[in-house]
Amino acid sequence: MALNLEVASNVRSELGEGPCWDAEKQVLYWVDITEGIVYEHKPGNPEDEVLQRLKDASCVVPRTGGGLVVASKHGLYGVDRKGKELTLLAEVETEMGGNRFNDGKCDAAGRFWVGTMDAAERKTIGSLYVLEKGRRLKRVVRDVAISNGIGWSPDNRTMYYIDSPTRKVSAFDYKLDTGEVENRRTVVDLTLAKQEGNPDGMAVDSEGMMWVAQWGGARVTRWDPSTGKLLETIPVPADQSSSCCFGGRNLDQLYITSARRGIDARRLAAKPLTGALFVVNVGVKGLPTNAFDG
Numbered sequence: 001m002a003l004n005l006e007v008a009s010n011v012r013s014e015l016g017e018g019p020c021w022d023a024e025k026q027v028l029y030w031v032d033i034t035e036g037i038v039y040e041h042k043p044g045n046p047e048d049e050v051l052q053r054l055k056d057a058s059c060v061v062p063r064t065g066g067g068l069v070v071a072s073k074h075g076l077y078g079v080d081r082k083g084k085e086l087t088l089l090a091e092v093e094t095e096m097g098g099n100r101f102n103d104g105k106c107d108a109a110g111r112f113w114v115g116t117m118d119a120a121e122r123k124t125i126g127s128l129y130v131l132e133k134g135r136r137l138k139r140v141v142r143d144v145a146i147s148n149g150i151g152w153s154p155d156n157r158t159m160y161y162i163d164s165p166t167r168k169v170s171a172f173d174y175k176l177d178t179g180e181v182e183n184r185r186t187v188v189d190l191t192l193a194k195q196e197g198n199p200d201g202m203a204v205d206s207e208g209m210m211w212v213a214q215w216g217g218a219r220v221t222r223w224d225p226s227t228g229k230l231l232e233t234i235p236v237p238a239d240q241s242s243s244c245c246f247g248g249r250n251l252d253q254l255y256i257t258s259a260r261r262g263i264d265a266r267r268l269a270a271k272p273l274t275g276a277l278f279v280v281n282v283g284v285k286g287l288p289t290n291a292f293d294g
Contacts, residue, residue, distance in 0.1 A: 003234055003280050003281070003282060003283075004280065004281070005234065005235075005236065005237075005256075005278050005279075005280040006278065006279050006280065007046070007273060007276050007277070007278060008028075008041060008043075008046065008255065008276075008277045008278060008279040009039075009041055009046050009047075009048045009276065009277040010046045010047060010048070011032070011039065011048050011275075011276070011277060012260060012273075012274070012275035012276060013032035013034075013035070013037075013257070013258075013259065013260065013275045013276075013277075014032055014033075014034035014035055014259060014260050014261045014275065015032055015033040015034040015035075015242070015259045015260075015261045016030060016031070016032055016242055016243075016257035016258055016259055016275060016276075016277060017030070017031050017032075017033050017058060017059065017102075017103065017201065017242050017243050017257055017259075018030055018031045018033075018058060018059035018060055018103060018104075018201070018243060018257070019201075019243055019244065019245040019247075019255045019256075019257050019277075020059070020060050020061055020062070020105075020245060020289055021245055021246060021247030021248075021251070021255070021289045022062045022289065023251075023288060023289060024062070026042075026043070026249065027040050027041060027042050027043075028040070028041040028043070028245075028247050028255055028277075029041075029051070029060045029062075029068065030060070030255070030257055030277060031057045031058060031059065031060060031070075032057075033056060033057065033058050034261060036053055036054050036055045036056060036057050036072070037050055037052070037053055037057065038050070038051045038052040038053075038054065038057050038060055038068075038070055038079075039051065041255075041277065043247070043248060043253070043279075048277075051068075051079070052068075052070065052079055052086075054070055054072040054077065054086070055072060055073055056072050056073040056100045056101070056119075057070050057071070057072045058071050058072065058100065058101050058102050058103065058104075059071045059101070059102070059103050059104040059105075059114065061104065061105065061106050061112060061289070061290075061291065061292050062289065062291040062292070063078060063291055063292045063294075064110060064291045064292065064293040064294075066080075067079055067080045069089065069112060069131075069292045071101035071102075071104050071114050072101065073100050073101065074091050074092055074093055074094045074099070074100070074101070075088055075089075075090070075091050075101075076088075076089045076090045076091075076101070076112070076114065076131055076137075077089060089131065089135055089294070090131055090135060090137040092116065092127075092129060092137060092139075093116055093127075096125065098118055098119055098120055098123075099116050099117065099118055099119065099125060099126060100116060100117065100119050101114055101115070101116055102114075102115055102116060102117045102126075102146065102147050102148060103115060103147060103148045103149060103150060103200075103201055103243065104150065105150045105151065105290070106289075106290035106291060106292050106293075107152060107156070107159075107174075107176065107179070107290060108152065108156050108176060108290050109133075109176050109177070109179065109293070110133055110290065110291065110292055110293025110294065111130050111131065111132050111133065111179050111292075111293075112130065112131040112292045112294075113128065113129070113130050113131075113140075113150050113159075114128075114129055114130075114131065114147075115127065115128040115129065115141075115144060115147020115148070115150075116128075116129070116144070116147055117144065117145065117146045117147050118145070118146075121145070121146060123145075124143050124144065124145045125143075125144075126143075126144035126145060126146065126147050127139050127140075127141060127142050127143075127144055127147070128140050128141035128144060128147050128161065130179055131292070131294065132179065132294070133293050133294040134294065135294050140181060141161070144163050145163055145164065145165040145166070146163060146164040146165060147162075147163060148162040148163065148164045148199065148200050148201060148202075149161070149162035149169070149199065149200060149201045149202030149212065149213075149243070150162075150202070151202050151203060151204040151210065152174065152204060152287075153174075153204065153208050153225075154204070154206060154207075154208050154287060156174060156176040157173065157174055157176075158171050158172065158173065158174055158225070159171070159172045159174040159181055160187070160202065160204065160210060160225065162199045162200070162201075162202060162212070164198040164199055164200055164215065165198060167189065167190040167191050167198055167199065168186045168188065168189050168190070168191075168199070169186070169187050169188040169199055169202070169210065169212065169223070169225070170184050170185065170186055170187070171184070171185055171186075171187045171225060172184050187210075187223075187225040187226075187228055188210070188212070188223045188225065188228050189228065190214070192228075193228075193230055195214060195217060195221065195230075196214065196216060196217040196218075196219075197214035197215050197216030197217025197218070197219075197241075198214065198215045198216060198217075199212045199213075199214060199215075200212070200213045200214065200215040200241065200242050200243055201213045201242060201243025201244055201245075201257070202243075202244065203244050203245045203246055203254070203286055203287075204286070204287055205222075205246065205282075205284045205285065205286050205287065206251075206284065206285045206286065206287060207284060208225070208226075209222050209223060209224055209225070209231060209284075210222065210223045210224075210225055211223075211244050211254060211282075212244075213241040213242055213243050213244045213256060213257075214241055215240050215241060215242055215259075216239060216240060217239075217241065218235060218236050218237070218238060218239045218240075218241060219233050219234060219235055219236055219241060220233075220234045220236060220241055220244050220254070220256055221233050221234070222234075222282075232282075234254075234256075234280060234282070236256055236258065236278060237271055237273045237274075238258035238259075238271060238273055238274040238275065238276060238278075239263065239267070239271065239274065240258055240259040240260075240261070240262075240263070240274070241256060241257075241258050242257045242258055242259050243256070243257045244256045244257070245286070245289070246285070246286020246287065247279075247286075248279075248281075250285060251285045251286045251287075251288065252281055252282065252283065252284065252285050252286070253279050253280070253281055253282075254279065254280050254281075254282045254286070255277065255278070255279050256277070256278040256279070256280070257277055257278075258273075258274060258275055258276055258277075258278070259274075259275060260274050260275035
């Protein structure tokens, strides 16, 4: 099936990341980490609104009762709907000036899972944390290089997780009632699959398949986590495809972020859509976005 990939926004970000669909508002939130901007995108309108400016803002999720939660450098902040008031919910690794938060998502119980990384991308000193509903922040996985994509199976019994330089997607057995993870194993290995680039952000569809943005691979790929088989490839006219999420009224639109960071002028001239936000109807529905319940 031929897929019609479109440019959704006039923004060309340095480091576009963290797309997140708000079903109640029917809008997409996403960030430019380098510029520290949280954007709001209304489908069909390419002029995205700047909701908040927050240094190193790396991901955003809706919050039960209204507003958002944004990860930024060492802090997790509650943001009111107008983007005017910030409330610090939790902090981590303040003694590690070279680290920062990166990707994150909420589970179906309202916990916010979010990881850290060495901003210089040299050391394996990041971690994966979970912010629970009582605002207690707990470290779950240590010795992470670049904490990235997170997702859950439709039955919430499996959690998927990406540490990008490993070139693998991991799975854990997941207990939704407690948030406990165990039995880590590899479900997709890009090296074995002879794929270009590293796995970055990801999304899970209603059939339980995974969609993975490949940084340096100029594509988003769909995988069967039960077999590790590649099912579909969506070419993206930007080398650094960074993340993806499902949105739209029917949750069948896949939004894809990309980045211009580190790409020379010659390559940018060859791929002028680098840094754009893209959207494509992939013919399958995604899972609803979960909000932080705290």
